[in-house]
């Protein structure tokens with residue numbers, strides 16, 4: 471289970487995440503929605519500690535980072551391995567094949583042998599439907615395939631929670647579903663997930679909870695049906711009406 | 715014309731043929747024993763210096779950044795010839811005597827280190843931030859991300875400018891003649907000072923450099939072709 475308490479993040483004098491509390495239970499899928507610049511990416515990046523929060527406590531299972539004190543680089547490195555991150559722009563390593571992208575973390579970070587790593591990577595690439603594309607370089611793959619490699623790369627580290635930051639926003643419409651399909655499968659297997667997305671159908675079908683954030687605070691949260699059909703706050707209503 | 719009459723004189727042609735056949739050996743020997751080894755050794759040492767200098771320049775430590783910047787500024791802001799003279803003729807006056815070849819190695823390595831560090835620094839900075847983030851997100855630390863993800867990509871970006879530096883270095887090694895390294899150009903000076911055929915002998919020396927650089931440019935093309943494999947057409951890195 472993930473727990474965030476009193477999370478704060480500023481860029482210079484601009485406060486982007488303002489005292490956010492959020493719990494995500496084991497195996498649950500949380501979809502985060504909100505207007506541009508509301509802090510969705512920053513929230514996910516704080517969980518992956520790609521941004522160092524200015525304050526707050528983040529814990530995943532029994533591991534905890536307390537940003538109200540100073541946190542060592544080593545602790546951050548260890549904590550990062552608990553989360554898998556999938557970026558909007560895939561960020562695959564262009565000099566490595568699909569296989570290399572997935573094995574790199576296993577060999578370099580986990581110290582596995584190449585053979586061991588390739589076995590795991592082969593299974594994961596098959597799982598995301600890319601068994602036939604193992605030896606291709608990123609430039610030889612479509613956007614949807616690249617993003618699926620990126621998902622396999624994150625899964626390889628065996629994270630407790632997967633973080634997705636607009637994973638389909640950069641994709642041509644016909645490629646969106648193949649990525650959502652993989653994410654749905656993951657959700658059904660019981661992976662804990664936090665997903666920033668504009669795919670409202672995905673949210674309705676898969677999310678256990680939808681969180682609407684605006685101006686760095688959680689404005690409203692609830693079951694997808696409640697948030698979409700019966701929003702309580704003006705800001706949520708306005709945001710949802712703009713999506714139609 | 716005057717030039718023609720010289721060129722057409724049979725005695726002169728014979729004399730030049732003799733000079734050519736007796737001096738080509740020493741010139742090539744100078745290239746094989748000194749010019750090429752000097753270029754290769756200093757390029758390797760220089761690259762190592764350059765990588766550390768580049769890393770120092772982008773590091774978060776003010777002191778490291780400062781040291782690296784001063785080093786690069788001094789080397790780039792002073793003539794290579796003057797640097798070589800300081801090492802070879804200057805240092806002995808304070809009791810530091812270094813032989814010609816090692817002096818040249820020191821001088822040229824420091825030079826390559828400073829210039830190549832700028833190339834490597836630019837190459838590292840050209841790698842998108844998302845690559846570092848993706849590396850960190852799978853749990854890599856700074857040095858792992860650097861070695862496994864960023865430097866391999868930066869290397870590809872810096873191959874064209876670095877091979878140009880290497881070709882430039884081969885030509886610059888002729889300056890080592892001034893500190894008594896018996897490389898190609900110094901051999902040419904010695905030969906020409908005996909037969910006074912300056913135009914002919916120096917042209918032969920030029921030809922030796924040109925052949926070396928021509929071969930290098932072919933190798934450069936091969937390496938770039940190999941590296942392009944990873945990017946394909948969409949990479950836009952080269």
Ligand SMILES: Nc1ncnc2c1ncn2[C@@H]1O[C@H](COP(=O)(O)OP(=O)(O)OP(=O)(O)O)[C@@H](O)[C@H]1O
Nearest residue numbers: 481482486504505506507508509510511512513636
């Ligand atoms: N590295 C940074 N330096 C300075 N400001 C930043 C940085 N990253 C984000 N911000 C600012 O923080 C605010 C929140 O950004 P964030 O990327 O979290 O928004 P978002 O909700 O993900 O928006 P979008 O839907 O456009 O992706 C924005 O105003 C943004 O300009």
Ligand SMILES: [Mg+2]
Nearest residue numbers: 510511512635
């Ligand atoms: Mg965002």
